[in-house]
Amino acid sequence: MNIEDLLNHKTIRDKFSLEDIKRVVEVDNKHRFSLRYEKDIQICANQGHTINVVTNLELSPILGTEDIQLIHGTYSKNWDNIKNEGISRMKRNHIHFSKSLPGDRNIVSGIRSDAEIFIYINLKLAISDNILFYLSVNGVILSPGNDKGIIEPKYFLKVCNRFGQIL
Structure with a gap:
């Protein structure tokens, strides 16, 4: 603008x-x-959030050849729904992911510091199924999800709580 x-x-x-x-x-x-x-x-x-008219975000496509760890942080209250339905972008344009867990000094955004559950995504599988991912200027990884705005559970590599226990 x-x-x-x-x-x-x-x-x-x-x-x-x-x-x-x-x-x-x-x-x-x-x-x-x-x-x-x-x-x-x-x-x-640098990220679109809920504004649908934003068309000129500076996003770089992720092609799947990169060796990127992809993590989505959420809360315990959401886990039952997510494990059955997947991660939803809800009213946002994109689902937000981080390359690291909270506390990493190289990560400034993409995952909330108070997240309780961390979902690791199989990036190569998701991209092979035509799900798009982008890197924003501030290092957040964004995805619109599938045609319903979802990253389905079949793309979850592992899920753990903040103490590292696998769920």
């Missing part, structure tokens, strides 16, 4: 400046946004 358009929006106008927006981008510890300097300054979401 063009910064000038954002700054002229009725809920933003006269309340925030370009410097405020730059500061938000700079201090966000999950790197949710980036600035693009083309003919105008633009603010870009």
